[in-house]
Amino acid sequence: MKILVVGSGGRLGGALVRLLSTQHEVSGLRRADLDLADAGAVELTLRAAEFDVLLTPAALTNVDYCEAHPDEAMAVNARAPGLMAQVAAEKGARMIHFSTDYVFDGRDPAPRGEADAVNPLGAYGRSKAAGEAAVLAVSGAFLVARVSWIFGPDRPSFLDSIIRRAMAEDEVSAIADKFSTPSYSHDLAAMVEVLLAGEPAGGLLHLCNAGECSWQRYGQVGLDAAAAAGIPLRARQVGAMSLADMDFAAPRPQHTAMSVARYREFAGALPRPWEEAVDAYVREFRDAF
Numbered sequence: 001m002k003i004l005v006v007g008s009g010g011r012l013g014g015a016l017v018r019l020l021s022t023q024h025e026v027s028g029l030r031r032a033d034l035d036l037a038d039a040g041a042v043e044l045t046l047r048a049a050e051f052d053v054l055l056t057p058a059a060l061t062n063v064d065y066c067e068a069h070p071d072e073a074m075a076v077n078a079r080a081p082g083l084m085a086q087v088a089a090e091k092g093a094r095m096i097h098f099s100t101d102y103v104f105d106g107r108d109p110a111p112r113g114e115a116d117a118v119n120p121l122g123a124y125g126r127s128k129a130a131g132e133a134a135v136l137a138v139s140g141a142f143l144v145a146r147v148s149w150i151f152g153p154d155r156p157s158f159l160d161s162i163i164r165r166a167m168a169e170d171e172v173s174a175i176a177d178k179f180s181t182p183s184y185s186h187d188l189a190a191m192v193e194v195l196l197a198g199e200p201a202g203g204l205l206h207l208c209n210a211g212e213c214s215w216q217r218y219g220q221v222g223l224d225a226a227a228a229a230g231i232p233l234r235a236r237q238v239g240a241m242s243l244a245d246m247d248f249a250a251p252r253p254q255h256t257a258m259s260v261a262r263y264r265e266f267a268g269a270l271p272r273p274w275e276e277a278v279d280a281y282v283r284e285f286r287d288a289f
């Protein structure tokens with residue numbers, strides 16, 4: 001398959017290129033190659049590209065920046081995916097677009113399913129929800145994969161930062177009352193490979209590692225993995241902070257863990273638990289900390 005990854009410079013895009021290149025002809029576009037805010041450039045660049053499969057992890061992902069720049073967020077996260085979907089449909093290509101657990105309002109603690117209503121709290125979530133709708137309006141055969149709390153070697157995430165903080169400081173803490181599911185970019189790319197090897201029905205699909213946790217628990221499992229990997233830590237316990245105490249510019253949803261039942265039905269197996277994925281990442285990249 002000829003696969004084009006738009007957003008190959010990002011956390012997920014880097015992992016997609018690396019893993020899928022082992023079996024497919026993969027090319028990537030970075031922001032320097034294509035500015036998704038430029039609608040004309042999106043159409044021209046995509047029309048000139050050759051691909052059977054289009055993967056679009058690129059997005060304006062800084063939640064607080066999106067709150068301050070809602071028009072830019074809409075252009076990049078909603079208009080551009082719709083345009084890319086149109087070109088993919090013209091070429092008869094498959095498409096997997098990536099979205100977020102931030103499309104939910106986070107008020108219900110039960111894991112969110114694909115059929116649950118979206119109700120984003122901020123500009124980032126609104127722009128991503130509009131992007132989902134724009135892609136699926138072009139073709140119901142396209143997939144929109146919602147992912148959450150990505151970590152991996154291509155770009156630092158919360159996991160890297162809490163380990164680095166614990167190496168430098170005696171005390172670290174993280175929010176204890178906000179919940180979702182950490183997801184290893186490598187595992188997400190492997191799930192995409194499973195999807196591409198088969199013929200899943202189009203529509204929404206939740207992709208993440210199995211389980212759920214708070215930021216505090218995520219950080220604690222990260223520090224435990226770091227200690228087990230021999231990384232020297234000054235802080236060994238992650239203290240608790242409250243979401244209400246944070247001074248974020250954009251509102252954050254509280255409970256956004258997602259059910260992977262639909263993926264499990266297709267793949268025949270659950271993704272591995274997030275704790276195993278964190279441990280595997282920290283062990284493999286221990287020298288990078």
Ligand SMILES: NC(=O)c1ccc[n+]([C@@H]2O[C@H](COP(=O)([O-])OP(=O)(O)OC[C@H]3O[C@@H](n4cnc5c(N)ncnc54)[C@H](OP(=O)(O)O)[C@@H]3O)[C@@H](O)[C@H]2O)c1
Pocket residue numbers: 007008009010011012013030031032034035036037056057058059060061076098099100101102128146147148149150151155
């Ligand atoms: N990270 C998470 O925890 C998380 C959680 C839920 C959902 N998601 C979703 O998962 C997907 C992948 O996330 P990620 O963590 O891999 O994101 P990321 O590391 O921030 O990568 C996003 C990529 O998009 C590029 N980009 C931003 N604005 C652009 C523009 N105007 N034109 C072209 N490219 C642009 C970025 O380029 P620059 O680096 O040059 O700006 C970056 O390479 C996104 O759709 C995101 O919404 C992520």
